[in-house]
Amino acid sequence: MxxxxxxxxxxxxxxxxxxxxxxxxxxxxxxxxxVFVAFDIAGLGERVSLANAATLVRDTYSYKTHVTRDNRDASVEIAIEGERKGQYAPGTAPAWVTLPEGADGDTVIDLGKGHVVTFGAEAVTYDIPGYGRIVTTPGRGGVDAELPPGPVPDWISVSKNRLAVTTDAGRLTVTRNRAEVFRYALGWELFFFTLDSPYHAMGWGELASRAMDGEAGAILSDFWTNSMWRHGDVAWALVETVLMAFLGTFGAAIIALPLGFLAAKNFAPLGALRFAARRVFDFLRGVDGLIWTIVLSRAFGPGPLTGSLAILLTDTGSFGKMFSEALENVDGKQIEGVTSTGAKPLQRYRFGVIPQITPVLLSQVLYYLESNTRSATIIGAITGGGIGLLLTQAIITQKDWEEVSYYIVLIVLMVMAMDTVSGWLRRRLITGGGA
Structure with missing residues (x-):
């Protein structure tokens, strides 16, 4: 060149x-x-609502107490999160609400920081420091609102039929038939005991004293059957989630192990048989677990069993591929040594093959068990079982986001526990270590 x-x-x-x-x-x-054009990234700023995001975040670690007046008969109800399960008994109220002494008295709601809402006989007033007094008169024709002079601030929404005022202290909404105030407070109220429990508002010292006096069972029962937080139902939902993951994962491992021999070329000499087994594995793992969940829910109906079967089908394909590859890499000398003792075929597999692939099998199965514990949360939301169902219900209501955060915390703790347990099992079963 x-x-x-x-x-x-x-x-x-x-x-x-x-x-x-x-x-x-x-x-x-x-x-x-x-992507910038197709996903309309430029319009994202217009669609984002930071105020709604802030409200959502605040709802995860705080609760709202609703004070509601029926403008038609002047009756007042007070409830935690607006639920009847958290409703105050008639004539009782939190310290920041002053109930009327007579039939024609005013209900005074002190939201703190100088913010005061008054439910009067005819009008609803809201005194806002630095802004002035808002006077609202609901009637058959709608809502007549009188605001201080000047432009209407962004945190006030007013129309003929509705007035909404949102401040750092709380929120007031007035319509023709109802006036409602809610006030935020930190914490998860009624998490341990509801208002109708004799142990509500007791300090830890008094509860410990009652427990020592023989009321431990009653205290635990009131906590476990809490109608607001449903601790007993939540605990069972967690058990269902773990059970779905356990049955699906280990059921798939039991089915995939003998099928793995059919896909391994050193154990299944027939090429057509290996090809068929591998295509079955590809089909099973090629269809996502959520798709299997939807298909099986039509056949078997909702429930944890459907979720377990969906996990089983998907993992059978995954395990079959991994087990067959592990079988193809076994050491033939160990099998020959077992054969030289006069062992039968099943005995050769039991003592010459299984011990070699057991560490790989256990490691993969336990890893998938951890992963399926998370997946079972989503699958449970579709099949109607486990903690996933409770999480979905709480999200759909768009009301009790502190329950959403409670369930998420439990899911994270459950996954951490499964990771710890599976790691301990791997050390005990594979390496024989106890630490």
Missing amino acids: TDATLHTAISARFARKRLLSFALPGLVLAYLAY
Whole structure:
């Protein structure tokens, strides 16, 4: 090859590499430009509501006490999160609500920081420090609102039929038939005991004293049957979630192990049999577990069993592929040693093959058990079982986001516990270590 020819070949190669080095970044930029337009990234700022996001975050670690007046008969109800299960008994109220002494008296709600709402006989007033007094008169024609002079602030929404005022102290909503105030407070109220429990508002010291006096069972029962937080139902939902993951994972491992021998070329000499077994594995793991969940729910109906079967089908495909690959890598000398003792085929598999692949099998099965514990949460939301169902119900209501955060915390703790247990089992069963 002459120098000119060599120079031409090298130049052409560098030209191709230069083109490739510019083409790849160009394709990436073109794709990002497409994503920017297709997903309307430019309009994201207009769609984002930081106020709603802040309210959502605040709802996860605080609760609202609703004070509601029926404008038709002037009756007042007070309830935690607006639920009847958290309703105050007639004539009782939190310290920041002053109930009327007579039939025609005013209900005064002190929201703190100088914010005071008054349910009067005819009008609803809201005194806001630094802004003034809002007077609202609901009637058959709608809501007549009188605001202090000047432009209407963004935190006030007023129309003919509705007035809504949102401040750092709380929120007031007035319509023709109802006036409602709610006030935020930190914590998960009624988490341990509801208002009708004799142990509500007791301190830890008094509860310990009652427990020592023989009321431990009653205290635990009131906590376990809490109608607001449903601790007993939540605990059973967690058990269902773990049970779905356990049955699905280990059921798949039991089914996949003998099928793995059919897909391993050193144990199944027939190519057609290996091909069929591997395509079955591809089909089972190629369909996502959520798809199997939807299909099986139509056949078997909702429930934890459907979730377990969905996990079983998906993991059978995954385990079958991994087990067959592990079987193809076994050491033939160990099998020959067992065969030399006169062992039968089943005995050769039991003592010559299984001990070699057991560490791989256990490691993969326990890892999938951890992963399926998380997956069972989503699957349970579809099949109507486990903690996933409770989480979905709490999200759909868009009201009690502290319950959502409670369930998420439990899910995280459950996954952490499964990780700890599976790690301990791996050390005990695979390496024989106890630490």
